[in-house]
Amino acid sequence: MDCMEGMRQFPDKYFDLAIVDPPYGIGESGKKNGTRSKLATSKDYPEFYGEDKEPPGPEYFAELFRVSKNQVVWGANHFISRMPFDSSCWIVWDKETGNNDFADCELAWTSFSTAVRKYTFRWSGMLQGNMRDKEIRIHPTQKPVVLYEWILQKYAVPGAIILDTHVGSASSLIACTKLGFPYIGFEIHPGYYKKASERLQAETAQITIFNMEGANGW
Numbered sequence: 001m002d003c004m005e006g007m008r009q010f011p012d013k014y015f016d017l018a019i020v021d022p023p024y025g026i027g028e029s030g031k032k033n034g035t036r037s038k039l040a041t042s043k044d045y046p047e048f049y050g051e052d053k054e055p056p057g058p059e060y061f062a063e064l065f066r067v068s069k070n071q072v073v074w075g076a077n078h079f080i081s082r083m084p085f086d087s088s089c090w091i092v093w094d095k096e097t098g099n100n101d102f103a104d105c106e107l108a109w110t111s112f113s114t115a116v117r118k119y120t121f122r123w124s125g126m127l128q129g130n131m132r133d134k135e136i137r138i139h140p141t142q143k144p145v146v147l148y149e150w151i152l153q154k155y156a157v158p159g160a161i162i163l164d165t166h167v168g169s170a171s172s173l174i175a176c177t178k179l180g181f182p183y184i185g186f187e188i189h190p191g192y193y194k195k196a197s198e199r200l201q202a203e204t205a206q207i208t209i210f211n212m213e214g215a216n217g218w
Contacts, residue, residue: 004063016156017161019148025079028141060165067163070110076109083109089115129146138192159182161183162183174200177200
């Protein structure tokens with residue numbers, strides 16, 4: 001489902017926390033990855049919806065802030081002019097990427113008023129912070145489940161209802177399931193929706209899915 005259509009179905013401030021990873025508008029659509037790494041050939045992925053040509057427009061952020069009480073927005077350094085106010089609390093994810101042209105870190109804007117926080121977890125091609133329990137990469141902008149677990153533990157109160165408008169690989173939903181947070185997630189691309197659903201079902205034995213009949217929504 002298109003997240004804009006989905007969010008319109010919910011009343012104001014329905015979600016306690018939105019953790020979103022929208023397109024950054026930098027062209028990371030999938031096929032670009034194969035030429036990035038200098039150590040090994042990177043994996044190509046199917047292009048996702050919109051091909052990462054533009055970040056979401058003002059109407060997306062207006063709706064996001066309408067339906068959620070607090071927000072964590074990945075990639076906001078690429079579209080900072082679209083954020084509604086300055087924030088002292090940014091999240092820095094140090095990916096320990098090594099010798100390639102991927103960014104050393106990713107940044108997330110948050111609506112919280114606390115200090116900047118950093119999370120370090122290696123995420124560099126075949127190399128991951130936990131090599132004994134490696135995650136299968138199914139999406140070009142996939143983030144590790146443990147990163148979302150860390151965010152939830154830091155910024156979500158028990159029982160908080162979580163929103164993810166751009167589910168992608170379902171890492172956020174897996175983290176919510178593991179930690180017992182109810183959630184709603186949207187993914188517009190049918191192919192990635194199918195892969196994310198399969199991954200979610202494979203990695204979580206008992207889950208609660210919020211189904212939206214006739215739509216690609218959890």
